[in-house]
Amino acid sequence: MNVPRETKRPESAGKREPLTSDLAARIARAQAGGRVQNEGTQRGAAKDFTGMSRALRLGSEFIAAIVVGAGAGFLLDQWLGTGPWLMLVLLLIGFAAGVLNVTRSAAAMNRASPPPPGSDLGPGDDEDDEDR
Amino acid sequence: MAEPNTVDPIHQFAVTDIVSLGDGAASFTNASLFMVLTVAAIVLYLLFSTSSRSIVPNRLQVVSEMLYEFVANMVRDAAGNEGMKFFPFVFSLFMFVLVANLFGMFPFFFTVTSHIIVTFALAMLVFLVVIIYGFWRNGPKFLRLFVPAGVPAYVLPIVVPIEVVSFLSRPISLSVRLFANILAGHITLKVFAGFVVTLGSLGFLGWLGALLPLTMTVALTALEFLVAALQAYVFAVLTSMYINDAIHPAH
Numbered sequence: 001m002n003v004p005r006e007t008k009r010p011e012s013a014g015k016r017e018p019l020t021s022d023l024a025a026r027i028a029r030a031q032a033g034g035r036v037q038n039e040g041t042q043r044g045a046a047k048d049f050t051g052m053s054r055a056l057r058l059g060s061e062f063i064a065a066i067v068v069g070a071g072a073g074f075l076l077d078q079w080l081g082t083g084p085w086l087m088l089v090l091l092l093i094g095f096a097a098g099v100l101n102v103t104r105s106a107a108a109m110n111r112a113s114p115p116p117p118g119s120d121l122g123p124g125d126d127e128d129d130e131d132r
Numbered sequence: 133m134a135e136p137n138t139v140d141p142i143h144q145f146a147v148t149d150i151v152s153l154g155d156g157a158a159s160f161t162n163a164s165l166f167m168v169l170t171v172a173a174i175v176l177y178l179l180f181s182t183s184s185r186s187i188v189p190n191r192l193q194v195v196s197e198m199l200y201e202f203v204a205n206m207v208r209d210a211a212g213n214e215g216m217k218f219f220p221f222v223f224s225l226f227m228f229v230l231v232a233n234l235f236g237m238f239p240f241f242f243t244v245t246s247h248i249i250v251t252f253a254l255a256m257l258v259f260l261v262v263i264i265y266g267f268w269r270n271g272p273k274f275l276r277l278f279v280p281a282g283v284p285a286y287v288l289p290i291v292v293p294i295e296v297v298s299f300l301s302r303p304i305s306l307s308v309r310l311f312a313n314i315l316a317g318h319i320t321l322k323v324f325a326g327f328v329v330t331l332g333s334l335g336f337l338g339w340l341g342a343l344l345p346l347t348m349t350v351a352l353t354a355l356e357f358l359v360a361a362l363q364a365y366v367f368a369v370l371t372s373m374y375i376n377d378a379i380h381p382a383h
Contacts, residue, residue: 052359053359053362053363053366056313060308061301063308068297068300069301090293090297093294093297096294097294097298098298
């Protein structure tokens with residue numbers, strides 16, 4: 001998070017420019033770089049967690065869909081009196097929805113943090129990169 | 133609570149009445165107290181820190197402005213400029229979850245967000261806002277949310293129910309994630325802190341052994357602060373993504 005302080009001013013050291021022009025340049029630089037810097041710090045903070053927060057996010061997405069599917073099926077069955085059938089069907093649909101949720105959030109996570117350039121991604125993955 | 137020497141990690145989540153209005157009636161509990169304290173802390177802090185409105189902000193005002201810009205960028209990135217009309221909503225949710233989580237880090241404080249009914253209420257609020265605004269803005273076209281573009285008509289009978297269940301599961305996953313993170317974190321913290329106490333009562337070797345869980349407790353405390361902030365962030369990001377769905381239902 002700490003931007004390394006510039007101890008030596010580039011170029012201007014010899015020419016003795018007025019302080020204000022240096023300030024203007026610094027403001028311009030900060031405005032240009034502020035956005036990128038913010039994203040960088042967020043990603044740095046998010047990196048510490050990847051393990052637990054990703055697991056909890058994916059797990060909760062997956063289980064929530066199954067629970068909702070089975071619960072909705074159970075309630076519909078009670079209401080319509082159609083034995084266990086709607087619950088079974090909706091349980092499977094919930095399972096599919098859970099997989100859908102997981103692939104979606106995993107794709108979102110991949111988009112949010114692309115691998116740093118030049119990192120070793122293993123042998124070619126031409127076959128299975130549809131979810132990117 | 134059993135014996136005084138054993139640690140009960142669940143005890144911290146007990147809801148007790150402070151002002152009771154009779155059996156089964158609504159009563160003012162410690163949970164209500166900490167929700168009121170959370171809201172009061174947010175309101176007082178924001179009002180106080182922005183009261184001077186100086187162009188060169190002092191430290192408190194800088195923090196408020198950073199929070200504002202952080203959430204504003206988040207909403208703008210996820211839902212576009214049109215989503216900014218929901219900024220107050222997302223900002224309130226973010227601040228409430230963040231401050232409630234951080235309040236939970238004080239010893240002897242009650243953690244509001246470790247109760248699923250609280251997080252579920254927040255998630256249902258988001259869910260209902262998305263549904264009501266989606267229908268109000270798009271009319272029946274909001275249902276296109278459940279019909280992914282480019283899917284041939286003969287698979288729609290399978291895809292649409294899956295999409296519907298996936299949509300309905302959102303409030304559950306949103307609330308369970310927040311509640312589970314906070315609950316698990318607080319229980320872990322308490323269990324490790326309990327090891328320190330139990331080992332410490334075993335004499336010198338126990339004191340030496342207690343150093344390990346003590347280190348762990350310190351590390352977990354730091355982790356819990358990160359989790360508290362991260363979960364508030366995740367909650368707000370997902371809220372703005374869902375609001376984006378309400379504004380642009382076709383995806």
